[in-house]
Amino acid sequence: MSVKRIMREARELAQENTYEYDAHPLEDNIFEWHFTVRGPKDTDFEEGRYHGRIILPNEYPFKPPELIFLTPNGRFELNTKICLSITGFHPEFWQPAWGIRTVLLAVVGFFPTEARGAIGGLDYTKEERKRLAKKSLDWVCSVCQVEMKDALSDTPPDASTIKKEELPEFMMTYKPVEVKEKAESSKYIEEDKVPVEIVEADSTSAENKNKIKNGHVSTETNVTTETNVTAETNATMVPQLAANQEIEITEQPGEPIRNISVTGRTQPIWLDALIGGLVSLLIALVCRKYVA
Secondary structure: OHHHHHHHHHHHHHHOOOOOEEEEEEOOEEEEEEEEEEOOOOOOOOOOEEEEEEEOOOOOOOOOOEEEEOOOOOOEOEOOEOOEOOOOOOOOOOOOOOOHHHHHHHHHHHOOOOOOOEOOEOOOOHHHHHHHHHHHHHOEOOOOOOEHHHHOOOOOOOHHHOOOOOOOOOOEOEOOOOOOOOOOOOOEOOOOOOEOEEEEOOHHHHHHHOEEEOOEEEOOOOOOOOOOOOOOOOEEEEOOOOOOEEEEEEOOOOOOOOEEEEEEOOOOHHHHHHHHHHHHHHHHHHHHHHHO
């Protein structure tokens, strides 16, 4: 299948006018083609003729070819595989109906576009591209011995004989930008084994959230903790509190708050009430005995 398809395309391209492009397989390897394209009109490449290689895979046309430029042009890198949606970089976009002609037309259409960091793309100045375009006429391929000044016809084809071909939407792949991401993690207090939140240890937040009396901060509700972590240097870890617990803060004049300890009764409130009731009942019984 591959050999028949390649030979058919070679015959078709040999019969076409070679004003805009020309391509042929090497005599000793039909899976490697050499091509020449004319620079697009009204661009920096208008006077240039550019030569390159097309490497066909053994599975062609079911897999896309590779495209490599050999002539300096200021738009594409030399001896480097160009990344287009019709090359081996993107086999998922390739369609077997496309052929060598499709690849050549796509390349000509990409010449006046900006590289913008695309793989295999260059962004030379207009002056340099025009200089390379004129110089390309003297370039000769060392493999197929084709001279650029004689590679293409100087006579434009008749408009009525041009074979129209609908081209797919092409794209270039851009080099990925390395972005370093910071991993989020939760911190724990060893004694309580509960998640904590790192909060700012400033006087403003302390006055807004707590009542400070004699170096003690009292609270009537549980402190809700989250795993949000900030990168501030003067940060304080606050443990999760149980009911009726107090936070004791050790503060030095002119220094940020750093030492925090949690104090409070460990027995529940109902036990205190029960003990108080029993004591009151015992006192009442004793008083009744002596009064009687």
